[in-house]
Amino acid sequence: MTTTATAPVPTNKLGLTKQDYVGAKSTLCPGCGHDAITAQIIQAAWEMNLEPHNVAKLSGIGCSSKTPTYFMSQAWGFNSVHGRAAAVCTGAALANRKLLNIVTSGDGDSMSIGMGQLVHMIRRNVPVVYIIEDNGVYGLTKGQFSATADVGSTLKHGDVNEIQPIDPCTLAMELGCGFVARSFSGNPKQLSTILKAALAYEGTALIDVISPCVTFNNHDSSTKSYKNAKDREMPLQELGFIPYYDHEEMELADGQAMEVGLPDGSRLTFRSVGKDFDVTDRLKAMKEIHEAHDRGEFLTGIFHIETGKPVIHDFTHAIDEVLATIPQERVKPGPEVLEACMRELM
Amino acid sequence: MLTQASTSESVGGATLVNDFSIEVATVNGSGSQTANTVLMRTIFQMGVPVTGKNLFPSNIAGLPTWFQIRANHKGYKARKAGIDLMICMNPETAKEDVAKVAPGTVLIYDEPLKLNALRSDLAFCPVPFQKLVAASCPEPKLHKLVKNMVYVGVAAQMIGLDMIEVKSAIAKQLNGKQKAIDLNQAAVQAGFDWAAAEAPRQDHLRIERLDKTKGQIIIDGNTACALGAMFAGVTVVAWYPITPSSSVIEQLIDYAKEYRRDPATGKLNVAIVQMEDEIASAGVVVGAGWAGARSMTATSGPGISLMSEFIGLGYFAECPGVFVNVTRMGPSTGLPTRTSQGDVELCAKCSHGDTLHICLYPGNMEECFQFTYQAFDLAERYQTPVFVVTDLDLGMQNWASEPFAYPATAFDRGKVLDEAQLREIQDWGRYKDVDGDGVCYRTLPGTPGGKGAYFTRGTGHNPYALYSEKPDEFKATVDRLKRKFMTARTHVPKPVIQGPGVSRGILAYGSSDPAVAEARDLLKDLHGKDTDYLRVRALPFTQELEAWIDGHEVVYVVEQNRDGQMAGLLKEAYPQWALKLRNVLHYDSTAITAQTIVDQINAFEA
Numbered sequence: 001m002t003t004t005a006t007a008p009v010p011t012n013k014l015g016l017t018k019q020d021y022v023g024a025k026s027t028l029c030p031g032c033g034h035d036a037i038t039a040q041i042i043q044a045a046w047e048m049n050l051e052p053h054n055v056a057k058l059s060g061i062g063c064s065s066k067t068p069t070y071f072m073s074q075a076w077g078f079n080s081v082h083g084r085a086a087a088v089c090t091g092a093a094l095a096n097r098k099l100l101n102i103v104t105s106g107d108g109d110s111m112s113i114g115m116g117q118l119v120h121m122i123r124r125n126v127p128v129v130y131i132i133e134d135n136g137v138y139g140l141t142k143g144q145f146s147a148t149a150d151v152g153s154t155l156k157h158g159d160v161n162e163i164q165p166i167d168p169c170t171l172a173m174e175l176g177c178g179f180v181a182r183s184f185s186g187n188p189k190q191l192s193t194i195l196k197a198a199l200a201y202e203g204t205a206l207i208d209v210i211s212p213c214v215t216f217n218n219h220d221s222s223t224k225s226y227k228n229a230k231d232r233e234m235p236l237q238e239l240g241f242i243p244y245y246d247h248e249e250m251e252l253a254d255g256q257a258m259e260v261g262l263p264d265g266s267r268l269t270f271r272s273v274g275k276d277f278d279v280t281d282r283l284k285a286m287k288e289i290h291e292a293h294d295r296g297e298f299l300t301g302i303f304h305i306e307t308g309k310p311v312i313h314d315f316t317h318a319i320d321e322v323l324a325t326i327p328q329e330r331v332k333p334g335p336e337v338l339e340a341c342m343r344e345l346m
Numbered sequence: 347m348l349t350q351a352s353t354s355e356s357v358g359g360a361t362l363v364n365d366f367s368i369e370v371a372t373v374n375g376s377g378s379q380t381a382n383t384v385l386m387r388t389i390f391q392m393g394v395p396v397t398g399k400n401l402f403p404s405n406i407a408g409l410p411t412w413f414q415i416r417a418n419h420k421g422y423k424a425r426k427a428g429i430d431l432m433i434c435m436n437p438e439t440a441k442e443d444v445a446k447v448a449p450g451t452v453l454i455y456d457e458p459l460k461l462n463a464l465r466s467d468l469a470f471c472p473v474p475f476q477k478l479v480a481a482s483c484p485e486p487k488l489h490k491l492v493k494n495m496v497y498v499g500v501a502a503q504m505i506g507l508d509m510i511e512v513k514s515a516i517a518k519q520l521n522g523k524q525k526a527i528d529l530n531q532a533a534v535q536a537g538f539d540w541a542a543a544e545a546p547r548q549d550h551l552r553i554e555r556l557d558k559t560k561g562q563i564i565i566d567g568n569t570a571c572a573l574g575a576m577f578a579g580v581t582v583v584a585w586y587p588i589t590p591s592s593s594v595i596e597q598l599i600d601y602a603k604e605y606r607r608d609p610a611t612g613k614l615n616v617a618i619v620q621m622e623d624e625i626a627s628a629g630v631v632v633g634a635g636w637a638g639a640r641s642m643t644a645t646s647g648p649g650i651s652l653m654s655e656f657i658g659l660g661y662f663a664e665c666p667g668v669f670v671n672v673t674r675m676g677p678s679t680g681l682p683t684r685t686s687q688g689d690v691e692l693c694a695k696c697s698h699g700d701t702l703h704i705c706l707y708p709g710n711m712e713e714c715f716q717f718t719y720q721a722f723d724l725a726e727r728y729q730t731p732v733f734v735v736t737d738l739d740l741g742m743q744n745w746a747s748e749p750f751a752y753p754a755t756a757f758d759r760g761k762v763l764d765e766a767q768l769r770e771i772q773d774w775g776r777y778k779d780v781d782g783d784g785v786c787y788r789t790l791p792g793t794p795g796g797k798g799a800y801f802t803r804g805t806g807h808n809p810y811a812l813y814s815e816k817p818d819e820f821k822a823t824v825d826r827l828k829r830k831f832m833t834a835r836t837h838v839p840k841p842v843i844q845g846p847g848v849s850r851g852i853l854a855y856g857s858s859d860p861a862v863a864e865a866r867d868l869l870k871d872l873h874g875k876d877t878d879y880l881r882v883r884a885l886p887f888t889q890e891l892e893a894w895i896d897g898h899e900v901v902y903v904v905e906q907n908r909d910g911q912m913a914g915l916l917k918e919a920y921p922q923w924a925l926k927l928r929n930v931l932h933y934d935s936t937a938i939t940a941q942t943i944v945d946q947i948n949a950f951e952a
Contacts, residue, residue: 053794056637069801069813076791077801078636078663080629081655087584087621087629094582094617094630095639096792117629120622316617319608323581323617324638324790328757331579331615331640333605335752341573341601342749345563 013049013245021046023070028063033185033211033226034104034133038070040188041102041131044195045072048243056092056099058085060114063140064106064133064211083114086121086130090312093126095324097313100199101128108138111147111166122175124312125203129195132168132206133185135213136224143216154221167293169303170286172206178306179205184229185212187300193239193268194302200244200262203311210298229298236277236301240269260305270302279305363552364394364419366430368501371443372494373436375407380519380530381494382413383744387515388507390564390746393556395421397860398744399937404589404682410439419556423745424861425937430551431505433497434461444468452548454500471545473500473537482536483529492533499537505551509538563749567714567740568644570750571670572597574718575642576606577753580668582639583618584630586649589682590738591672594644624649628656631667631731635660636802638762638790640722644670647689648679650696657731658697659804661827664777664788666725666760669693670718670734672741675935684935685738687856687906693733694885694915700824702831704838705733705885709859711747713883714740717839719753726760728834729788737906739857739937761787765795776800776811777823784830831886838884841891845878851898852930852947855882855912857937858904864940865947873948882912887919895923902947904930906938 009017021042026035045055052074059065061082068077076099080088085103093101110118110132121128136149145153148168149161172180179201183191191209198205210229212218218225244265257271260279270279277288282304292299313320368385372378379400386398396417403409416426432447434440434455441464444453449467457472478496479489495516502512513531520526571594575583585595599618606616621627627643634641645653650671660667673689675681693705704724706717718734725732768774768789774797777786786809789798800811807823808814845851854862859881869875880894895901895916901923903913910929917924930946932938 051794053796053799054792056791058633074796074799076799077803078633079801079803079805080632081659081804084625084629084656087626087656088633088636090619090626091582091584091630091633091635091639091641092637092791094619095634095637095641096790099637099791116622117626120626124619312619313617316619317614318617319611319613319615322792323615324634324792326579326581326615328579330608331581331606332577332757337605338573338577338750338752342563345565345569346561346749 012046014051016046018042018046020052020074021072023068023073026070028066029215031214032063033135033213034064034067035070036185036188037131037133037191037209037211038067040191040195042071043192044199048196048199049245050100050199054098054100055102056089057102057104058089058092059104060085060109062106062109062138064104065109067104067133068102083109083112084117086114086117086126089128090121090124090126093128093312094316094318096322097127097320098322101126103128103130105130105132107132107134107136107146107148107168111168119171119175122172122177122204122206124315125178125309126312127202128204129198129201130204130206132208133211134168134208134224135211135217136222137213137217139213139216150223153223154219156216156219167289168206168208170289173282173286173304177206177304178203178309180304181206181302182208182210182300184210184233184300186226186230187233187235190235190239190300193241196241196243197262197266197268197302200264200266202263202307203309232296232298234292234297234299235273236275236299237270237272239302242267242269261307263307268302268305277301279303282306361549361552362430363554364417364556366417366551367426367428368415368431368433369429370413370433370497371436371439372411372413373407373438374403374405374409374411376494377491378411378413378435378494381498382415384495384512384515384519385498385501386415386744387518387564388502388512389415389417389553390559390562391511391515392508392553393559394419394553395423395558395746397423397746399425399739400743401936402683410436417553419558421558422860422864422940424864425939427939427941431501433501434459435494435497450550452504452551454497454504469548469550471500471504473497473540478536478540479533482532488529492529495530495533496537499534500541500545502534503538503541504545504548505553507553509535559746561749562746564744564746565711566593566742566744567708567711567736568593568672568742569597570711570714571644571718571734571736571741572601573750574715575668575722576601578640578719578722579757580640580642580722581616582630582634582641583616583643584621584627584634584641585618585643586621586624586627586645588624588646588649590674590742591644591646591649591670593742594670594672624652625656628653628669631669632656632660632665635666635725636663636791640726641666642668642670642722644672646672646674647676647692650689650692654697657703658699658701660731661697661701661703662699663802663804664729664786665802666729667731668718668721668725668734669731670736673735673737681935683738685857685906685937686933686935687737687858688908688911688933689735690905690907690911691914693735702828703731703733703885704728704831704834705735706839707735707855707883708740709856709881709883711745712750715750716753720839723755723758724834724837727758727837728785728830729760730830735856737857761785763787763789763793763798765793765798768793768795768797775809777807778809779826779829783833784826784828785833835886835888838886838888840888841883841894842881843879843890843894846876848876848878849899850875851878851880851894851901852904852943853880853882853895853901854904858906861938861940861943862904865943868940868944869947873944875947875951885915887916892920895920895926899926900928901926902928902930902950904938904943906932908933
């Protein structure tokens with residue numbers, strides 16, 4: 001009998017391997033940016049020791065909305081209707097506040113048909129990591145412009161977009177979203193850090209990830225092609241992340257770096273690259289992003305973070321327990337209550 | 347002064363004791379609702395069966411509104427055409443109001459309107475309201491509000507209402523606001539005293555004490571639905587305001603604050619969220635139902651139209667949720683403050699593709715309560731959206747009712763597997779029809795153990811909840827959904843069947859019930875026609891209904907819509923009986939009357 005020595009498969013704090021966080025095989029186009037995002041969701045979920053059974057992964061309709069199938073097969077998935085995962089997620093969150101919610105959406109799903117639900121979800125600060133896999137184009141219906149397409153960007157067949165785009169990030173900041181970031185599917189290190197920080201956040205965390213569509217929007221005259229995004233990307237910060245279970249001191253290299261504590265005990269560190277950008281100054285940050293956009297720059301990084309904001313459960317004034325499974329004797333008032341109600345009506 | 351009518355038959359008919367109708371024409375927003383409710387409640391307190399119907403405009407203030415009160419010793423609760431006592435307080439509509447009443451009608455009106463110049467065949471009673479108000483109320487800014495209470499006093503004196511009961515009805519209505527109670531009681535007394543001194547007696551219309559309302563409550567259907575939901579342990583509510591359903595949730599909020607607080611923390615054990623629209627409301631209901639909550643919304647037709655995509659998702663992905671539709675008159679915005687049964691088909695087949703939904707049709711206040719309670723059991727048992735279909739007439743009008751019986755049944759949370767059960771099962775599939783009844787076993791997000799997770803989707807799926815485009819698997823899914831729907835036949839409320847056992851049947855549902863009950867008496871007493879009666883209370887149709895239709899030669903299907911929507915569903919389910927179904931329809935936005943039914947049936951048989 002011979003044994004082959006193999007390196008032990010690394011496990012996280014729950015004893016789960018990264019393999020335990022994967023899902024079904026992707027059916028998206030080979031090279032799709034969305035698959036790179038899925039890979040980082042798996043990485044971040046594994047590193048953050050998410051209990052798969054306590055994760056709800058929800059989506060709307062579109063290429064991006066197919067992705068919950070491709071990660072965490074031991075989590076509960078819900079591929080709902082176009083643009084409206086936000087409401088389904090709100091319902092799930094109200095029913096069971098112990099769930100950790102991840103929504104994957106796209107620019108078509110969130111910035112057009114789903115705009116109404118997204119903005120109101122942000123207003124209510126529903127606990128969710130809301131990822132917009134943003135390629136500027138409708139992929140599943142074969143290449144129409146979406147509402148994030150830049151002015152002057154062209155479709156494969158030459159049509160030029162003349163209508164100004166909607167920026168999901170500045171919109172979310174305007175609405176008071178407490179965690180807003182932009183990343184690029186071609187920047188896995190930054191994306192992974194942002195995802196971990198978002199998973200540690202307590203309210204709505206919105207991440208707009210530029211994710212090139214290799215089939216319909218990857219030509220040279222598109223502003224959301226790999227090449228264009230790679231050439232123009234300007235990361236705002238070098239990000240560091242110290243997970244909640246790690247108590248070691250991180251050395252902050254110079255005076256410009258700052259640290260933000262996250263609700264679960266994790267810590268996020270920033271060191272500005274080039275620009276002086278304050279993630280806690282919402283209005284100033286919005287101005288910077290607008291100006292950078294006008295200059296044709298593609299800023300990535302964490303744009304805004306504010307912890308301690310009230311979430312939807314604070315607005316409903318509901319008990320801290322899981323409402324879905326609260327037993328009958330606590331939610332069905334007794335006969336004496338009905339009698340009292342009847343007496344009032346006599 | 348009461349002016350005698352000119353023709354002998356106008357006022358000279360027999361005295362109507364405890365059997366007449368009052369209509370009050372006022373201006374919306376003038377506070378007349380309180381006065382009218384006091385008038386109705388006083389008759390109720392005197393033991394005389396009474397119903398009140400508010401014909402109000404889609405408006406906050408300024409447009410005309412009418413309140414109809416029908417007292418009837420036999421307990422007939424339907425609207426009745428014809429007014430015996432008209433109270434004209436709205437100068438804008440006074441001419442129309444005078445023109446529409448029959449000769450001999452008693453007319454109370456504001457003296458300066460000089461309505462006696464318009465006709466000579468009515469019993470006119472001009473009242474100097476301004477003078478009486480000024481004398482009874484020292485604060486001029488309150489004159490407008492208490493003016494309405496003066497006509498209550500005048501009418502009370504003229505039809506023989508007991509002032510003790512009037513004043514107790516005011517106290518009840520104004521619930522502890524002593525200053526308002528004093529003010530209104532003074533105004534009523536001023537009207538009463540004036541009428542006693544100045545208005546000659548009329549003996550045409552009399553209320554005399556009975557004991558037929560003892561122990562009863564006065565309630566509207568929306569409040570009854572709210573109570574049903576509260577006792578059903580609803581835990582997630584998402585809604586968007588829309589007439590005539592808003593008060594379902596508003597009442598639920600009030601009740602929840604009182605009776606659904608966790609004793610330990612003082613927090614609510616229900617989450618109620620006003621959403622941005624009906625689409626989002628339905629999304630929350632589906633998402634919360636999926637995650638295991640007892641979830642609900644209440645809306646009206648336009649809201650159901652908006653929700654239909656999510657309702658289809660709930661149907662196909664099999665997520666429970668309760669949808670209360672307080673139907674108003676459509677299509678489109680239609681008449682938002684008027685009643686209709688025009689959403690029967692919309693609810694039964696809500697959303698694209700082949701869908702069939704469990705629908706409950708309460709016909710009275712107790713059923714609004716019971717069926718809303720039961721809807722949560724059905725939604726969870728069958729893992730599907732369930733509709734409670736009421737209408738504005740049930741939902742927003744005041745009805746006398748026996749007090750509700752406490753729902754003693756334990757909640758049916760349906761086929762939900764927990765961690766231990768999952769451990770025992772070798773081959774679990776979310777959509778596997780293990781029991782052959784079309785109802786599969788589900789799990790709730792958050793269930794530990796690693797075996798319960800599945801992927802919910804609105805796309806084609808196989809028994810293991812995996813994406814599937816295979817034709818045989820798709821067909822198997824929709825066939826199973828039909829099987830599941832048919833299984834519900836054994837759980838939904840059975841129809842109510844009455845009658846001597848004749849070949850002529852009347853089939854109706856919901857708010858048409860009181861009019862049918864009265865029509866059956868009229869058909870028998872005045873036209874010698876016996877009828878059997880079946881009141882449908884749910885979809886899917888049950889075996890009792892099949893046997894009943896089979897046993898009748900002619901079935902008149904009474905509905906408050908243009909197209910005979912319930913008859914259409916019956917014809918689709920039972921094409922073999924299509925020829926014996928005849929439509930008796932009423933759809934002018936008012937509540938149906940017994941006479942409408944009698945006339946249409948007689949016309950068929952002429």
